[in-house]
Amino acid sequence: MRYLPAKPSIYGETLDSLGAQLAAHGHPAFRARQITEWLYKKRVRSWEDMTNLSRALRAWLAATFELEPTKFVLTKQSEDVTDKLLLELGDQSLIETVIIRAPQLGVGQENSRKTICISTQVGCAMGCKFCASGLDGLKRNLSAGEIVHQLIQVCRQEDARTPRAHAELVSFDNLVVMGMGEPLHNYDAILRALTILNADWGLGFGARRITLSTSGLVPKIRQLADEPLGLRLAISLHGATDEVREQIMPVNKKYPLAELIPAIREFSEKRGRMVTLEFILIEDINDSLDQAGKLRDIAHDLHAHVNLIPYNTVEGLPWKRPSLTRQEKFAQVLDRGGVSVTLRREKGHAIDAACGQLRLKTEKARAATAAN
Ligand code: SAH
Numbered sequence: 001m002r003y004l005p006a007k008p009s010i011y012g013e014t015l016d017s018l019g020a021q022l023a024a025h026g027h028p029a030f031r032a033r034q035i036t037e038w039l040y041k042k043r044v045r046s047w048e049d050m051t052n053l054s055r056a057l058r059a060w061l062a063a064t065f066e067l068e069p070t071k072f073v074l075t076k077q078s079e080d081v082t083d084k085l086l087l088e089l090g091d092q093s094l095i096e097t098v099i100i101r102a103p104q105l106g107v108g109q110e111n112s113r114k115t116i117c118i119s120t121q122v123g124c125a126m127g128c129k130f131c132a133s134g135l136d137g138l139k140r141n142l143s144a145g146e147i148v149h150q151l152i153q154v155c156r157q158e159d160a161r162t163p164r165a166h167a168e169l170v171s172f173d174n175l176v177v178m179g180m181g182e183p184l185h186n187y188d189a190i191l192r193a194l195t196i197l198n199a200d201w202g203l204g205f206g207a208r209r210i211t212l213s214t215s216g217l218v219p220k221i222r223q224l225a226d227e228p229l230g231l232r233l234a235i236s237l238h239g240a241t242d243e244v245r246e247q248i249m250p251v252n253k254k255y256p257l258a259e260l261i262p263a264i265r266e267f268s269e270k271r272g273r274m275v276t277l278e279f280i281l282i283e284d285i286n287d288s289l290d291q292a293g294k295l296r297d298i299a300h301d302l303h304a305h306v307n308l309i310p311y312n313t314v315e316g317l318p319w320k321r322p323s324l325t326r327q328e329k330f331a332q333v334l335d336r337g338g339v340s341v342t343l344r345r346e347k348g349h350a351i352d353a354a355c356g357q358l359r360l361k362t363e364k365a366r367a368a369t370a371a372n
């Protein structure tokens, strides 16, 4: 389904596209830089706040662009390590943006490392059997502006916590494209959004600190390998054989391992950097030592890092995480095979960290209220 807002969001414009539109309406192109300063450095909430622009220009901007494509609904906090922002879009759809704080020894909360996780679609079409985001299929793609604005919301949230002197800096360390949706299924919008976030006139956020996670859309992985933007790549593998992967990830029928693995190799060789293989551990589905051995061989061959993630239970789904001992045995097979592996102690389990769960709960609650 397509959603056409009355006005496009200004956060989807690049400096060039904005400059061109300004010029076409008789405004000097240098105004584009002033506008992006207000958007990305000062993070203003109203056109009126752009005080060095003429009244006529502000009126034109207001008539042409949407300034706030997402609306802040609520924050949910978990054990001081995760903040989830629930945001509402112009068509009342809900998305989530997550702030994960990794406390550093000896420093206060303000100096903890922060990773931001953004969404790229409302729902997801890929239908992975274990995932809350895909339960109701895909509702729609996010626009580039809606993707970028998630980071503006995060910056505002953090600006309120940090001293004013730091407010113009971006206050997070890593960005992961691992929220709701399959980013490579919304390729143009996500690339545009990340280009804007990376640009010096945008948030100026380094591409090497951005990791994009995909369920394995092979042609798009190859396309991404040729982009000028040097992103990091993570692959949701979750099965080390077609038989196991196919059971939980329908995308494997279209792009089986024999196609996916060479595409990962190509990406890694072209970019000269390590790819991460994500592997959720689900009891009795993919947690056997045989799977561990096969995963070790794949990772070894690809010189890839493996991130093991104990499954987060999703209401209404039958899957469970294996016991800690079983998780550790699985990790040992990789470690002893010389593979770089981390077993994630997941953050935010208590507040439904698995992608899409907070949104689903809020939607259910809304439906219940509407029905009353
Ligand atoms: N669509 C992309 C990115 C979003 S999902 C992808 O699939 O890679 C981000 C990660 O969360 C993926 O690795 C996904 O498999 C994982 N995930 C989904 N549901 C989960 C759950 N219930 N517990 C743990 N990880 C989950």
Ligand code: SF4
Binding pocket: 124, 125, 126, 127, 128, 131, 132, 133, 134, 179, 180, 181, 182, 215, 236, 355
């Ligand atoms: Fe979509 Fe990723 Fe969830 Fe699969 S795991 S349904 S690709 S969001």
